[in-house]
Amino acid sequence: MKYFHQPVMLEEVIEGLNVRPGGVYVDCTLGGAGHSEAILKIINESVTGGQLVALDQDPAAISAAEKRLAPYKDRVLLVKANFATVADVLNELGIEEVDGFLFDLGTSSHQLDNPARGFSYQHDAPLDMRMDPGQPLTAGDLVNSLSEEELADIIKDYGEERWASRIASFIRAERKVQPIETTGQLVEIIKKAIPASARRQGPHPAKRTFQALRIAVNRELEILESAVSSAVQALRPGGRICVITFHSLEDRIIKDLYRRLASPCKCPREFPVCVCGGRKTLRIITSRPVVPSKEELESNPRARSAKLRVAEKV
Structure with missing residues (x-):
């Protein structure tokens, strides 16, 4: 590419x-x-x-x-x-x-347009988001390993997302069933967590959460x-x-x-x-x-x- x-x-x-x-x-x-x-x-x-x-x-x-x-x-x-x-x-x-x-x-x-990098909520891809592909920590690692409280703090503080606690709760519930490995999986979880009335206004419902995870992964x-x-x-x-x-x-x-x-x-x-x-x-x-x-x-x-x-x- x-x-x-x-x-x-x-x-x-x-x-x-x-x-x-x-x-x-x-x-x-x-x-x-x-x-x-x-x-x-x-x-x-x-x-x-x-x-x-x-x-x-x-x-x-x-x-x-x-x-x-x-x-x-x-x-x-x-x-x-x-x-x-x-x-x-x-x-x-x-x-x-x-x-x-x-x-x-x-x-x-x-980085946004290359689906393989996992930065975009518009493409289904591995949940990566590393600017340096050589670093060990990915967005998938954070989503699957952090506590619900830690995830909520990241999404709230770095994404300024009002539904952070609810998104983190839905993530925790989903990963009990199966690992969250792709951007597509995460987008669907976020859509379920944010009430339909809130999703109808403003930017894409996953935008703030993806921003927060990217910031956290790359410090x-x-x-x-x-x-x-x-x-x-x-x-x-x-x-x-x-x-x-x-x-x-x-x-x-x-x-x-x-x-x-x-x-x-x-x-x-x-x-x-x-x-x-x-x-x-x-x-x-x-x-x-x-x-x-x-x-x-x-x-x-x-x-x-x-x-x-x-x-x-x-």
Whole structure:
């Protein structure tokens, strides 16, 4: 299956990163390499210097990018790694300062459209959802091994699903009869658990539960703040960081982190001057998140929940 992912807010990202010829940039979420290719085109305008480091934990993304980015092979380093290890990757490469970091969170179109990966509730497939197929834990493992209470917490906290407890109860009852091994099985359980009146409105009834399991399997929220913090530390003064989120939990983490790094003082408000010694690390460029244009949404409906936040190292 051809690896394709339409890059979200491509022009806005390039502008947000303030990409310049000869700069050093890190794409922490390579995906279909659309953002990486656009960055490389500008980097390549410099006769000397300039480099892009691109990370992805999905070997299919690395393999496809090797072909797509072949014209820039002297300027790009592709690394199979989770962005949680970005500090280690840069250390191993001997890169001390970076001009810009990009995090484009969530799943790629290739992962969603490939039934074998088990991300989609639209296809019947093994209940997998691993972004890195080499990791041991699958969504099926969680569904069949966690307690009812643990499942309910994951579905409620990560999926913001109001019927989380009822879905978890139905899952527990079903797995007593037989293991839950496919996405199709899970979708039918969710449909039975959610009352018909609630299923008639809003998104697909399985959307929130599938989102929650994907986040849990890949530890997406656990690693996000520390990874972005590591990236900020590696930015050179004036360097930019761009983060694209696709749901409220991710966006809240990035919004709060940016604010803390832009206003690190922890002194009580009544203090006339700062005595805690906190130092400002970031300047927030986007006071409100940038969202896709109407034209982009018409051509790429999957971008509808995307939000871009940009900050600059001071």
